[in-house]
Amino acid sequence: MKQIFLCAINNILSGTCKEDCKFCxxxxxxxxxxxxxxxxxxDQIVSEAKEARANGALGYCLVTAGxxxxxxxxxxxxxxxxxxxxxxxxxxxxxxxxxxxKEQLRYLKEHGIDSYNHNLETSERYYPQICQTHRWDERYxxxxxxxxxxxxLCSGGxxxxxxxxxxxxxxxxxxxxxxxxxxxxNFYHPNPALPIKxxxxxxxxxxxIIQKAHxxxxxxRLLMVAGGRELLFSSDERKMFEAxxxxxxxxxxLTTSGExxxxxxxxxxxxxxxxxxxxxxx
Ligand code: SF4
Numbered sequence: 567m568k569q570i571f572l573c574a575i576n577n578i579l580s581g582t583c584k585e586d587c588k589f590c591x592x593x594x595x596x597x598x599x600x601x602x603x604x605x606x607x608x609d610q611i612v613s614e615a616k617e618a619r620a621n622g623a624l625g626y627c628l629v630t631a632g633x634x635x636x637x638x639x640x641x642x643x644x645x646x647x648x649x650x651x652x653x654x655x656x657x658x659x660x661x662x663x664x665x666x667x668k669e670q671l672r673y674l675k676e677h678g679i680d681s682y683n684h685n686l687e688t689s690e691r692y693y694p695q696i697c698q699t700h701r702w703d704e705r706y707x708x709x710x711x712x713x714x715x716x717x718x719l720c721s722g723g724x725x726x727x728x729x730x731x732x733x734x735x736x737x738x739x740x741x742x743x744x745x746x747x748x749x750x751x752n753f754y755h756p757n758p759a760l761p762i763k764x765x766x767x768x769x770x771x772x773x774x775i776i777q778k779a780h781x782x783x784x785x786x787r788l789l790m791v792a793g794g795r796e797l798l799f800s801s802d803e804r805k806m807f808e809a810x811x812x813x814x815x816x817x818x819x820l821t822t823s824g825e826x827x828x829x830x831x832x833x834x835x836x837x838x839x840x841x842x843x844x845x846x847x848x
């Protein structure tokens with residue numbers, strides 16, 4: 567029986583970013599109507615991590631808005647990771663804190679982080695159309711830093727932001743060149759405040775992307791349908807699992823709501839899938 571890996575996200579510092587990524591409601595430039603706050607209390611994060619574990623999550627991602635790590639953020643994520651590891655068993659802890667150098671990543675690893683998420687977002691060619699405040703090659707370099715310090719790498723992208731079919735193929739190839747242990751595939755969720763107004767992807771194209779990613783990355787890797795799942799696959803989740811996805815995000819996304827975890831577990835059961843209880847895939 568195929569097992570599905572569940573991952574949950576905690577936005578531990580929200581909506582305070584000065585970068586200009588045109589798909590991101592957390593940029594202060596676009597004044598999207600989202601909740602914005604500085605560092606969450608560590609006790610609260612630990613309690614939310616316990617809840618996610620009780621809901622079946624094996625992956626737990628600590629996300630901070632902003633271009634990348636600085637000393638304060640690195641220290642906060644490290645202390646949070648230590649606190650979670652001390653109280654919650656069986657979670658694979660993922661940090662997602664933007665651009666990072668090797669020293670910062672080593673520090674996070676020493677304090678309990680298992681994996682680092684940094685998405686390439688789109689192809690190198692299309693990237694300047696969606697972000698002008700930093701470069702695609704900086705993103706690629708952070709992913710290489712993750713590999714070189716021995717953290718597991720989680721890297722994927724967002725589809726449906728106006729890119730071409732060639733851009734999609736190029737992004738998947740670039741991701742595969744990094745051999746990530748896990749890859750989140752996000753499908754763009756339009757927001758009226760953002761410069762990218764519409765989503766240029768339909769379910770059949772999304773399925774093609776999942777199939778291609780599955781072939782390129784290998785079936786032993788985690789291939790996760792993340793943001794936008796509810797927009798493209800609501801009541802049609804079987805198709806994405808049959809195309810090769812073996813992981814989903816449960817609970818809420820960074821700034822948008824997801825399904826209730828109970829509903830997702832019922833959906834998996836109804837489709838005949840099991841919730842994975844360890845980090846390997848079948
Ligand atoms: S750097 Fe990250 S948080 Fe900031 S706007 Fe870009 S995607 Fe959003």
